[in-house]
Amino acid sequence: xxxxxxxxxxxxxxxxxxxxxxxxxxxxxxxxxxxxxxxxxxxxxxxxxxxxxxxxxxxxxxxxxxxxxxxxxxxxxxxxxxxxxxxxxxxxxxxxxxxxxxxxxxxxxxxxxxxxxxxxxxxxxxxxxxxxxxxxxxxxxxxxxxxxxxxxxxxxxxxxxxxxxxxxxxxxxxxxxxxxxxxxxxxxxxxxxxxxxxxxxxxxxxxxxxxxxxxxxxxxxxxxxxxxxxxxxxxxxxxxxxxxxxxxxxxxxxxxxxxxxxxxxxxxxxxxxxxxxxxxxxxxxxxxxxxxxxxxxxxxxxxxxxxxxxxxxxxxxxxxxxxxxxxxxxxxxxxxxxxxxxxxxxxxxxxxxxxxxxxxxxxxxxxxxxxxxxxxxxxxxxxxxxxxxxxxxxxxxxxxxxxxxxxxxxxxxxxxxxxxxxxxxxxxxxxxxxxxxxxxxxxxxxxxxxxxxxxxxxxxxxxxxxxxxxxxxxxxxxxxxxxxxxxxxxxxxxxxxxxxxxxxxxxxxxxxxxxxxxxxxxxxxxxxxxxxxxxxxxxxxxxxxxxxxxxxxxxxxxxxxxxxxxxxxxxxxxxxxxxxxxxxxxxxxxxxxxxxxxxxxxxxxxxxxxxxxxxxxxxxxxxxxxxxxxxxxxxxxxxxxxxxxxxxxxxxxxxxxxxxxxxxxxxxxxxxxxxxxxxxxxxx
Amino acid sequence: xxxxxxxxxxxxxxxxxxxxxxxxxxxxxxxxxxxxxxxxxxxxxxxxxxxxxxxxxxxxxxxxxxxxxxxxxxxxxxxxxxxxxxxxxxxxxxxxxxxxxxxxxxxxxxxxxxxxxxxxxxxxxxxxxxxxxxxxxxxxxxxxxxxxxxxxxxxxxxxxxxxxxxxxxxxxxxxxxxxxxxxxxxxxxxxxxxxxxxxxxxxxxxxxxxxxxx
Numbered sequence: 001x002x003x004x005x006x007x008x009x010x011x012x013x014x015x016x017x018x019x020x021x022x023x024x025x026x027x028x029x030x031x032x033x034x035x036x037x038x039x040x041x042x043x044x045x046x047x048x049x050x051x052x053x054x055x056x057x058x059x060x061x062x063x064x065x066x067x068x069x070x071x072x073x074x075x076x077x078x079x080x081x082x083x084x085x086x087x088x089x090x091x092x093x094x095x096x097x098x099x100x101x102x103x104x105x106x107x108x109x110x111x112x113x114x115x116x117x118x119x120x121x122x123x124x125x126x127x128x129x130x131x132x133x134x135x136x137x138x139x140x141x142x143x144x145x146x147x148x149x150x151x152x153x154x155x156x157x158x159x160x161x162x163x164x165x166x167x168x169x170x171x172x173x174x175x176x177x178x179x180x181x182x183x184x185x186x187x188x189x190x191x192x193x194x195x196x197x198x199x200x201x202x203x204x205x206x207x208x209x210x211x212x213x214x215x216x217x218x219x220x221x222x223x224x225x226x227x228x229x230x231x232x233x234x235x236x237x238x239x240x241x242x243x244x245x246x247x248x249x250x251x252x253x254x255x256x257x258x259x260x261x262x263x264x265x266x267x268x269x270x271x272x273x274x275x276x277x278x279x280x281x282x283x284x285x286x287x288x289x290x291x292x293x294x295x296x297x298x299x300x301x302x303x304x305x306x307x308x309x310x311x312x313x314x315x316x317x318x319x320x321x322x323x324x325x326x327x328x329x330x331x332x333x334x335x336x337x338x339x340x341x342x343x344x345x346x347x348x349x350x351x352x353x354x355x356x357x358x359x360x361x362x363x364x365x366x367x368x369x370x371x372x373x374x375x376x377x378x379x380x381x382x383x384x385x386x387x388x389x390x391x392x393x394x395x396x397x398x399x400x401x402x403x404x405x406x407x408x409x410x411x412x413x414x415x416x417x418x419x420x421x422x423x424x425x426x427x428x429x430x431x432x433x434x435x436x437x438x439x440x441x442x443x444x445x446x447x448x449x450x451x452x453x454x455x456x457x458x459x460x461x462x463x464x465x466x467x468x469x470x471x472x473x474x475x476x477x478x479x480x481x482x483x484x485x486x487x488x489x490x491x492x493x494x495x496x497x498x499x500x501x502x503x504x505x506x507x508x509x510x511x512x513x514x515x516x517x518x519x520x521x522x523x524x525x526x527x528x529x530x531x532x533x534x535x536x537x538x539x540x541x542x543x544x545x546x547x548x549x550x551x552x553x554x555x556x557x558x559x560x561x562x563x564x565x566x567x568x569x570x571x572x573x574x575x576x577x578x579x580x581x582x583x584x585x586x587x588x589x590x591x592x593x594x595x596x597x598x599x600x601x602x603x604x605x606x607x608x609x610x611x612x613x614x615x616x617x618x619x620x621x622x623x624x625x626x627x628x629x630x631x632x633x634x635x636x637x638x639x640x641x642x643x644x645x646x647x648x649x650x651x652x653x654x655x656x657x658x659x660x661x662x663x664x665x666x667x668x669x670x671x672x673x674x675x676x677x678x679x680x681x682x683x684x
Numbered sequence: 685x686x687x688x689x690x691x692x693x694x695x696x697x698x699x700x701x702x703x704x705x706x707x708x709x710x711x712x713x714x715x716x717x718x719x720x721x722x723x724x725x726x727x728x729x730x731x732x733x734x735x736x737x738x739x740x741x742x743x744x745x746x747x748x749x750x751x752x753x754x755x756x757x758x759x760x761x762x763x764x765x766x767x768x769x770x771x772x773x774x775x776x777x778x779x780x781x782x783x784x785x786x787x788x789x790x791x792x793x794x795x796x797x798x799x800x801x802x803x804x805x806x807x808x809x810x811x812x813x814x815x816x817x818x819x820x821x822x823x824x825x826x827x828x829x830x831x832x833x834x835x836x837x838x839x840x841x842x843x844x845x846x847x848x849x850x851x852x853x854x855x856x857x858x859x860x861x862x863x864x865x866x867x868x869x870x871x872x873x874x875x876x877x878x879x880x881x882x883x884x885x886x887x888x889x890x891x892x893x894x895x896x897x898x
């Protein structure tokens with residue numbers, strides 16, 4: 001039902017189910033607010049969004065006044081809302097005065113200064129002096145963990161943080177205790193927060209009560225250079241903004257993208273930035289007498305050239321890590337082809353998921369935003385809360401709206417929503433076990449870890465089978481969803497960065513003595529033995545420690561690169577800062593190696609590389625586009641005789657905070673991991 | 685920090701209280717049992733000699749399947765829940781305007797002298813706290829001791845009450861001015877004859893006080 005109303009004398013028409021503040025926003029009228037947030041429930045306690053409604057005895061809070069409650073005038077006139085009258089201004093001024101009564105005047109030492117809602121709105125609605133002569137109230141700061149710093153005296157009790165933790169994050173940890181003037185926001189007995197999304201309360205806090213602990217006193221918002229980029233900590237490619245000052249990344253903030261991360265990012269995405277500065281490889285190293293020594297680029301590359309020339313091309317392999325861009329994998333593949341080897345793999349965890357069954361068999365077909373249209377989700381061998389907290393929040397969001405059935409096959413975890421546990425092993429993937437008769441849009445969510453099993457393909461086949469039988473693969477809905485944990489995996493599969501023969505997959509290449517020279521492109525999770533290893537990457541982690549030649553590369557904040565997220569959506573990172581010391585862009589390193597071995601790849605600049613990539617793989621052309629595809633050779637896959645074994649599903653993420661080399665270098669992530677472990681030990 | 689002390693022994697409902705609590709739960713639809721929290725907290729507080737320890741918060745959170753912080757929010761919001769131990773006789777003295785005008789300040793200083801500071805338990809197991817309006821303004825000043833109201837208190841009355849409690853004597857609830865609830869006290873009562881009532885009625889042209897002078 002639509003409804004006509006007058007706003008400041010002009011006639012507008014809106015859907016009746018809107019609130020006044022939403023309608024005003026649609027007409028581009030700015031309404032000041034503290035407690036209202038469009039992704040959270042309505043609290044209506046800050047009283048900043050007051051507007052005048054003709055006929056109402058006093059100003060109404062536009063955030064919780066429904067359009068359907070507006071009444072016509074006595075002679076049938078249209079209901080009228082006024083936002084620019086003196087009454088409105090004075091009412092807001094009054095609300096602001098109350099909010100400022102107990103708010104300290106410590107803006108000069110407050111981290112929120114410069115990006116503070118209270119500061120900004122006080123400019124319009126604040127009065128220039130205080131009429132409050134009594135003592136201001138002071139509140140003890142709460143220690144709620146290593147990520148969020150609290151200065152509770154600044155709190156204006158909007159309860160956005162409380163609503164976020166209980167609604168979006170699904171961990172009811174924050175609350176408001178006591179009442180009236182004594183109200184305080186805290187966790188129960190000041191326990192540390194456990195949510196993987198807690199960093200978002202920093203963004204939500206309209207004042208400086210909750211600020212980032214690692215970023216404390218580091219920079220002012222106006223000093224920061226802001227670069228829009230994407231995150232590579234997990235497979236969904238959350239949109240981020242990298243704030244840098246000089247040559248350092250100062251913080252990472254979320255960027256709004258309704259299709260992927262809405263406006264949330266996980267803690268690993270947000271707080272990993274201190275790992276970008278520690279354990280960095282800033283100069284080439286070679287191993288001499290068992291020790292890594294720093295050398296010049298020239299010496300390292302000369303040695304590498306010699307090694308390549310000396311080695312039989314068939315005995316050279318390459319493994320790409322989890323955070324490399326599509327261009328780098330493309331170049332690495334080109335280099336290997338020039339050398340004359342086809343032994344390369346982008347699946348360092350040993351996954352058997354290939355691309356032979358078509359793109360739809362390895363992407364998250366229903367899309368992340370599509371979760372909101374699902375009415376049943378079957379989670380198989382995955383713990384989405386650890387593998388992708390933001391996607392998990394999306395499932396919870398859908399679950400909160402009701403009529404969503406979630407079934408889990410695999411380990412049981414606290415997923416922040418209720419589910420029915422069907423079984424532990426692939427044997428349970430059977431329509432007899434899962435009551436799916438009444439559902440239209442079913443998502444079959446397969447975890448990455450499923451493909452670490454020998455029967456991974458059989459499970460995929462069985463799932464596609466079930467999906468077809470339940471009608472979840474249709475023209476308008478494809479319910480088979482693979483949730484990747486790693487940012488580079490889908491691009492790697494698209495690029496066919498896979499060995500011709502499963503004999504030469506990443507794990508086997510690393511352990512077999514058949515491979516004599518192994519390139520590790522930012523690959524830290526493999527254990528290479530009895531061979532020369534060349535590590536091209538950014539952090540002195542597992543890969544570099546065991547390598548014979550270490551070539552310093554750039555990490556995701558320091559390079560432009562294309563990434564495919566788990567939906568198969570193409571996104572690009574942008575360079576925010578330059579790599580430290582002598583480190584170079586990875587693409588430059590690979591091109592340089594190709595020149596040294598006199599098999600030049602003929603790319604002069606980065607645009608060349610990207611154009612070359614797009615020419616050969618047009619799928620990497622349209623940013624933010626998902627290339628739809630079918631299951632190729634689906635018949636073959638579903639006809640295949642299935643050998644599902646009864647081993648229980650296991651989850652490989654043992655520590656959410658330490659899943660890659662950047663996170664392992666981060667002190668903050670280490671602290672989070674320690675806190676989490678200590679909580680787990682305490683709870684047994 | 686929340687001043688919520690730990691009990692030494694862990695808490696669980698007694699048999700009778702469990703029955704009471706379950707009766708409360710039944711008042712709410714399935715899945716909304718958390719709504720019974722105030723009654724449940726109250727039952728627990730009565731069982732635990734008038735206060736809620738953190739064990740009780742934990743126990744009730746589990747009992748109602750609520751997060752602990754939600755229970756804590758309720759327990760701290762309502763002044764009827766004590767998060768610190770109270771005495772066997774807990775005085776809640778009203779300090780709001782009518783009681784204050786009728787002398788609650790004097791009563792408070794007596795309590796401070798006799799029992800000690802607010803929220804502390806004296807050696808003879810008494811405690812007191814100032815509360816907002818108890819809703820018995822016409823009998824000001826008022827003190828609630830455990831479940832009963834003691835009204836129209838003079839300082840000497842309160843002193844006697846405390847002394848009686850100390851010597852384990854019964855104390856009398858209600859007005860200390862010999863009033864029947866909030867009826868006028870005896871010396872101001874004048875019983876009119878029927879003629880007098882008729883006289884007054886005749887002189888009144890308008891209702892209320894206005895008619896009196898007409």
